[in-house]
Amino acid sequence: MENTRRYAIITLLLLLAVLTYILPSIYRGGEQARSENPSLGYVEYVEVTVLIDNHPDSSLRSPWGISLYVETSNRTILFDAGPDPEALKLNAEKLGIDLSSIDLVVISHEHGDHIQGLRYLAEVNRGLRVYVPNGMSESCKGWIRGLGFDLVEVEETTVISEGVAIVGELYGPPYEQALAVNVKGLGLIVLVGCSHPGVDRLVAKAKEDLKSQPYAVIGGFHLSGASSDKIREVVENLVELGLKKVYPIHCSGEKFRSYLKENYPEVYGEGRVGFKILFN
Template sequence: MTEGLNSLKITVLNDNEPGQGLRNDWGWSVVIESEKWKILFDADTRSDVIEYNTKKIGINVQDIDFAILSHGHLDHYGGFEYIGRMKRGLKVYLPENVGILETWGLETIVIEKPMEIVENVLSTGPLKAFSLREQALIIKGNGFNVLIVGCSHPGIDKIVERAFEMVGRIYLVIGGFHGPSKKQLDNISRFSDFISPAHCSGDDAKNYVRNKFNEKYLMVRTGSIIKIPF
């Protein structure tokens, strides 16, 4: 039986919500750090935003061990152009091929099914939304499981349920929920201790979670740093 991680740190490199002294646009990108590795999850729309914010926050791209791309929309992969310039050959795990990443000097690895990427780091595997394939990232800790999502095109409730089937109760779900319905938010609250809607979630979703599940709501914006467990 593998031992979980003791702690995590999540830094929001970009979110639709601006942060003081940082650049932002419509997009999503976070860096997840443990005592064992540093992972980039998605890379926003623009390289200049990722370049500026990594330097301002103090994240060295050379220290990133590998990257995860949730799905092939520009607002999640555009900034990989800068990442490729700074660290050629970085492995990017993605649910379907995005050819331009290789022209930027990155190594792409397509994930076909739920799997463990490295110890305690899992992909939900691709979930379908029409012709799109999207994955989410699960981090297993000692007493906590964290789920990081991109845009949740397949449905945030379906992604959370997939993660719950794989690892059990979710301590924190964070990322873009794609304008979810109240029913979807009610569903994910059954499986999650803390809920952090960001990026494409919309103000209605944020307000609903804040008002109905106040103790579960966690607000994030560009530059937010989350240390887990709280």
């Protein structure tokens, strides 16, 4: 009798342990990203097109936000989706980009000027895989799932394709991740959304986690209104990281753009909606 009771107690404890492990993932309802390749590898080229940016071009819409179309030798990716589904649709059409055929989406963080364009994408590419930070709010994750996407949560830096990796989340707030593409002979091309945790921190994490030298960074740096000392500090950090090109768009701020252009003209890169950059 005593043995039977002991066996029942042990069985119950084991069951509770198993449930403790699996229930959080069931509750989240989201797949956890795992590296598809054990090492980063490289691609022959990457072309980045600025689909949405609040720095205007006469023929394209330029609402406050960011969306970058990324084409490599083996993947097409949308990095962030901007704030306006109609602007995303019209700009993609004018630039000759078919978003119904892209392979995947990476969302940097949950703010509306980076995700609302997903509503257009849901119309033309429902079921698409969308990678989001693990720390994204449950309400935002639920909204993305509700659009019909296959949501994948990312916590650690994860290789998702040959030469392509998601740089694991850092806390800003909010939680934010980046995208890195390793181009043969150049190094990492790092794409950032708003860089709430710091663009220099995100690039440094990409360099450390992926054991590769960063070559360029493009995106929003969240430095509008930053002090001159802060801007100087970030620029110096990026240069010390070995970056050859820096493309400040979206929320980077005119002071940052001016300081970088004046002090490091060889590093400064222009960027605005409709701009295309080929790295090869």
